[in-house]
Amino acid sequence: MPRSTVSAWTCNYDACPICTAPERDGMSMLRCAILTLLDQGRWMASDDIPLPDILSAGGGYLNRLRGTAGEGIPVPATEHWAWLEAELRLVVARAAGLDAVSTLDPRIDDVLTTAARLPERRQVDLLDLAAEQFAELITQPRAA
Numbered sequence: 001m002p003r004s005t006v007s008a009w010t011c012n013y014d015a016c017p018i019c020t021a022p023e024r025d026g027m028s029m030l031r032c033a034i035l036t037l038l039d040q041g042r043w044m045a046s047d048d049i050p051l052p053d054i055l056s057a058g059g060g061y062l063n064r065l066r067g068t069a070g071e072g073i074p075v076p077a078t079e080h081w082a083w084l085e086a087e088l089r090l091v092v093a094r095a096a097g098l099d100a101v102s103t104l105d106p107r108i109d110d111v112l113t114t115a116a117r118l119p120e121r122r123q124v125d126l127l128d129l130a131a132e133q134f135a136e137l138i139t140q141p142r143a144a
């Protein structure tokens, strides 16, 4: 995982499980970015935007979103955009039931291709579940 230079990140969302967690570190902003993309993804999915589009170019999307929604939108540095996209795909593939632990798992592509064929409502549910699982994973006390 890359290290972010923004250590005390807080977004606009008062109940953000990442930004309100007691343990915050250099990764908080990147994690908040993933959660924000999952959240936005639900709206996009219900707008019939294809899943591959939702899961790609998240960095650029957040950057544009900040332009309209302001400073509380997490925008990782451009060198972290590829990481962000890979991580987002992993989180969604895991929500779809894949037991992957690495963003390099070759099965992620297949799982996401299958997920992209789901009806819109199921895609929204999938992104919902992904956000829930991701927040849970992050806010749990970390094992040493």
Ligand SMILES: [Zn+2]
Binding pocket: 010, 011, 012, 013, 016, 017, 018, 019, 032
């Ligand atoms: Zn946040």
